[in-house]
Amino acid sequence: MDVLVPGYEFQELISEGGCARVFKAVRIRDKKHVAIKVITQASLDRGDLKLFESEAKLLSKLDHPNIIKFIEYVKSKPRPCYAMELFVSATLRWCVKNTWEFVQTHRYTIVDQIVKSIHYLHSQGIIHRDIKPENILVDGNANVRLIDLSLARKKDTGFLGKLFEDKRIQGSPPYMAPEQIRGESVDERTDIYSLGITVYLTLSGQMPYDKPRSDDDCLKAHLYEKPVEIKSVCPDVHPSLGKAIMKALEKKPGSRQQTILEFLRALTVASSSAELPAVHKPGNQARPAL
Ligand SMILES: Nc1ncnc2c1ncn2[C@@H]1O[C@H](COP(=O)(O)OP(=O)(O)OP(=O)(O)O)[C@@H](O)[C@H]1O
Ligand SMILES: [Mg+2]
16 A cells, blocks of 8 residues: 555555545554545546545535445545545445345345435435445445445535536446436436436346447437336336336436435335335346346
């Protein structure tokens, strides 16, 4: 580890991405185990320091049981980092691929926690802009934490905010809403679209635009293709939730749920009327195709 963070002892690398590395570490004064996210040199060279600072600043203001807890920002040398709660877990993406039965057993509670974390973000005027299973952590008891506010933005930043807004089109192609792809303005409904795809995958093990695809194909699919009806890949989905998922995937923001609460209501209906969650058997058409 080439970054020195006073007061912390690094233990191991958890993840290495283009913009950041995440490490396990121990805070020396109280032996607390934490996760430390360090910006990469490549990201600094791209001029992304402001974005990294903004990610830490946004996270520091949040307090919700399903959003990772911020600890502190450190101007470490040669690159800054921030410490946060260490959540021993795997990404939802990993869980869908490797622990399918576990995800199916807990599907409503997992989705409920994701939706509540986004509801809280929106109530704070924040749009996440990168909702996807890779940014959702799940532990062995099906507790959920939303992470990675690197693309998140305050909604009403006014004229000055707009002037300084990063104009690059950003997001993850398999989960991007049409307006995000077009570089148009984004709002809560953009997160609702990405949530719709995330929930679709969590319940069915499949993406709404099937077949393995390149990023370019994904973007075209969001813009022009009709998603596969969730009922056909997950026949036991509760009708209320199935309808909500398909509505979240509408191309036009105006045709989706206008607030996340609408989605939450459909989920509540589904989970309160569910008997024991049905688990797709191995070999069933709805097995994960990741
Ligand atoms: N608080 C945490 N506790 C445990 N693991 C974490 C924590 N935060 C992140 N991770 C792990 O690190 C991975 C990457 O984290 P994150 O999504 O924040 O960074 P990234 O996607 O690489 O960064 P960016 O999108 O900013 O380039 C996560 O998928 C998860 O495996
Ligand atoms: Mg991420």
